[in-house]
Amino acid sequence: MNPRRKVLDLSAKPLSTWCRDRLEELLGDVSMLVHRETPSTDKALLDSAADSILAWLRDRLGEPAELVRHEHAEHGDLLEVTYAGATADPVLLVGHYDTVWPAGTVDRWPFAVREDGTATGPGIYDMKTGLVTGVWALLALREAGLPCPAVRFMFNGDEELGSPVSRPHIERAAPACLATLVLEPGVGWDVKAERKGVGIFTITTSGVEAHSGNDPAGGASAIHALADIIHRITREADLDRGTSINVGTIGGGTARNVIAGEATCLIDVRVGEQAEADRIDAVFADLTAADPRVQVRVEGRWSRPPMRLTPVSRKLFELADDVAASVRAPLEPISVGGGSDANFVSALGLPVLDGLGASGEGAHALHEHVVVDRIPDRVALVAGILTRLAEERPE
Incomplete structure (x- = not known):
């Protein structure tokens, strides 16, 4: 013993x-x-x-x-x-x-x-x-x-x-x-x-409002841009490495027939190692909208390291x-x-x-x-x- x-x-x-x-x-x-x-x-x-x-x-x-x-x-x-x-x-x-x-x-x-x-x-x-x-x-x-x-x-x-x-x-x-x-x-x-390390981030897209019927080309939809960005970032999840990305809330726009001027989403990221946190940071830093009239802003922090x-x-x-x-x-x-x-x-x-x-x-x-x-x-x-x-x- x-x-x-x-x-x-x-x-x-x-x-x-x-x-x-x-x-x-x-x-x-x-x-x-x-x-x-x-x-x-x-x-x-x-x-x-x-x-x-x-x-x-x-x-x-x-x-x-x-x-x-x-x-x-x-x-x-x-x-x-x-x-x-x-x-x-x-x-x-x-x-x-x-x-x-x-x-x-x-x-x-x-x-x-x-x-x-x-x-x-x-x-x-x-x-x-x-x-x-x-x-x-x-x-x-x-x-x-x-x-x-x-x-x-x-x-x-x-x-x-x-x-x-x-x-x-x-x-x-x-x-x-x-x-x-x-x-x-x-x-x-x-x-x-x-x-796991925990990251809490908010992505905000700011576009150009316009009447969706009378002037569809004059607007730049913040919602459409955000949807594209969400699709991009969720593909960065790598469960084999312990990295998960969840968009928990989303909102934006003012009315059905108005091209949205602003949209936001709240994202929860979990990582098993610091290298993955660094990789996700780089992804967020490079985010842009396909339409150059839409601005993209990423805010948030890693609240806990792995x-x-x-x-x-x-x-x-x-x-x-x-x-x-x-x-x-x-x-x-x-x-x-x-x-x-x-x-x-x-x-x-x-x-x-x-x-x-x-x-x-x-x-x-x-x-x-x-x-x-x-x-x-x-x-x-x-x-x-x-x-x-x-x-x-x-x-």
């Missing part, structure tokens, strides 16, 4: 059993967060929830060694809360408290534990149970008397909007940390080792896999199409692992739920990774 696996076995009660014995209390924390509604665009609700989260952290873990609330006038604040431990450098635990669900959703869809062994409620899977998992992992290590590194929580309220406020803070903090663990939902028991399983992240995954085998079963490094704050850390060349939060399904959907019986094991997994990181640093 690997002697390091004894770390979990040495406690009087295995960590997952300790959590299972307190499952009702743990679920109470999940319920509390679910009922603090946090739509990404409702600043008042986000601020109220942030107040509750800080009070909850103090109640569960005591007064932190350092607390910084990065306030923003429009978006949810970033809570940066550090607890001292056995290491000088902390481990960074990242999670978001904002959700896609509008205010009032919880009134008709409250937190509930169902007979099939799942718990449901808006944001429970993505990702409020993940926040509870991280906090209870630290609590479990303290109760078990196991080695624990310093831990820095970064809980942000703008992730569903692309993390415009929190991204620079995460990129600032990560290099000074032993590793970054992101508490987004897992995939079954497995974790997310790779994520997350790859780099050598340093692979070593972190192997450490997590070793822990997972002693808790429940070995892990698979899953690659997914969605982006998260883990993408930012990976792009810096730093060790990061994602999907350490809840097991379940239904992110952003009405069937959103978590598997209750898996929560204690998830807490034990994160706790086990932390206690290992207190002893060794991934190279």
Whole structure:
């Protein structure tokens, strides 16, 4: 047996059993967060929830060694809360408290534990149970008397909007940390080792209006030009390389019998590697309309770079896999199409692992739920990774 696996076995009660014995209390924390509604665009609700989260952290873990609330006038604040431990450098635990669900959703869809062994409620899977998992992992290590590194929580309220406020803070903090663990939902028991880069772009075409019957040659249709451009750019998708291009919305024109003066479309691009992002950038830069009277404007950005399983992240995954085998079963490094704050850390060349939060399904959907019986094991997994990181640093 690997002697390091004894770390979990040495406690009087295995960590997952300790959590299972307190499952009702743990679920109470999940319920509390679910009922603090946090739509990404409702600043008042986000601020109220942030107040509750800080009070909850103090109640569960005591007064932190350092607390910084990065306030923003429009978006949810970033809570940066550090607890001292056995290491000088902390481990960074990242999670978001904002959700896609509008205010009032919880009134008709409250937190509930169902007979099939799942718990449901808006944001429970993505990702409020993940926040509870991280906090209870630290609590479990303290109760078990196991080695624990310093831990820095970064809980942000703008992730569903692309993390415009929190991204620079995460990129600032990560290099000074032993590793970054992101508490987004897992995939079954497995974790997310790779994520696609995400690009959000708007293409606007501006033409010349004219009467479609009396002066068809005098106009230059922005809609016709945009249709041609959409056909061109969607052909650049390459699923074998992990590149998808989706035109999600389109609009323009003023009336049936008017040659359209303007048209727009909103495009979602996903890439598996930076080279593909560069290729798509070049495609957008060269876009022109066949009719020279139509102007083409491309706006947007890559909101998240691709997350790859780099050598340093692979070593972190192997450490997590070793822990997972002693808790429940070995892990698979899953690659997914969605982006998260883990993408930012990976792009810096730093060790990061994602999907350490809840097991379940239904992110952003009405069937959103978590598997209750898996929560204690998830807490034990994160706790086990932390206690290992207190002893060794991934190279």
